[in-house]
Amino acid sequence: MTDTEPAVLDTEPPPSPPPSLLQLFLAFGKISLVSFGGGVTALMYREFVIGRRWVAEGDFMSGLALAQAMPGVNVTNLAIWLGSQLRGPAGAVVACLGALVPAALLIIGVGALLHELAKTPLGASALAGVAAAALGLTLAMGLRTAKFALIDRTSLAVFAVALVGAAVFGSIVLLVAILAPVSIVLAYRNTPDE
């Protein structure tokens, strides 16, 4: 999560003609399949703003801020936002499918393969090792988010409640349903009115 301020206003016309639905599907399919772990956002920026020039930088940054602020997967959120900007409702659906369907088929295949591997003791250890290392990467993402988020006593208190509550109870439905509105209102009161 980065705090991004749009540099350009939305009055600037898109630099290229809008893509076809097939182009949208393929573009998001490609982004999704070459993405690994984090860094998807930077990939999309290079692809859509610099490479294909489907969207102006300021608009992309604004959509990215929306995709990251709202719940949901960042990649599909941004796909829906960009797809709808470029090709309306059909564009949103197609871009989102592009981000999901090829990768979903692949994960089922990879899952079947690795399931065979896990039947040997060494294979099982290797998968447990992958899980442990991957949890380290997730931890780093949590630490980066914390570094960005913890700016005052309120955010620290909200962080502590979320961390302890989720670690102890596991289920987060009630926790987030109560904590999110409270935290947003507190953040609103602590945000200077410009």
Place this chain on the structure above:
Amino acid sequence: MNDDNLLVALVLVFAPLSLLAVGGGGSLLGDIQQQVVVHYGWMTAQEFQEAFAVSRVSPGPGILIVTLIGWQVAGLPGAVLSTLAIVLPSSVLIYALAHVWHSGRRTRWQKALTRGLAPIAAGLIIASVIRLLAYPGAHPVAWLVAAGVGIVAFRSRVSQVLLLAVGTVIFVGALLLLAAAGAPDLGLP
């Protein structure tokens, strides 16, 4: 549980989580494990750990672990419905907001939204890591590897692929060494 009830249960587990995925899918891992392993018993802790590993070596959004769980629990209908359940609610929300979220300078409410949700996301992500490491039968070496990789990834710009590979090799190596030294088996498969 018959097949229809199973599909309904999958949707009821994942659909609410879709709207709670603040900061992305990483926030949800602990809750998903709780539901899938502890509450419903659809998978063993071991199988869940395996699905998590698969979701991290296969390209694409990490949330596709839900697709894999749906596939393993209830075949193709399970995979399709679980994916739709985790993606559709937040997608409808973002589609509705795409038209009111203006470009240009962000308003006070928009800033408050980001600022208010970020500490929750951070807490949920770190809690998820703790819960996934604390599953019954987890090896203590896993904690060390996760902490080591986490600190290096946080502090440096080393490639994630490289860290994943090195972490895995260290984990397997440590286990083999411990076994060779005659350490008691600490619950690995």
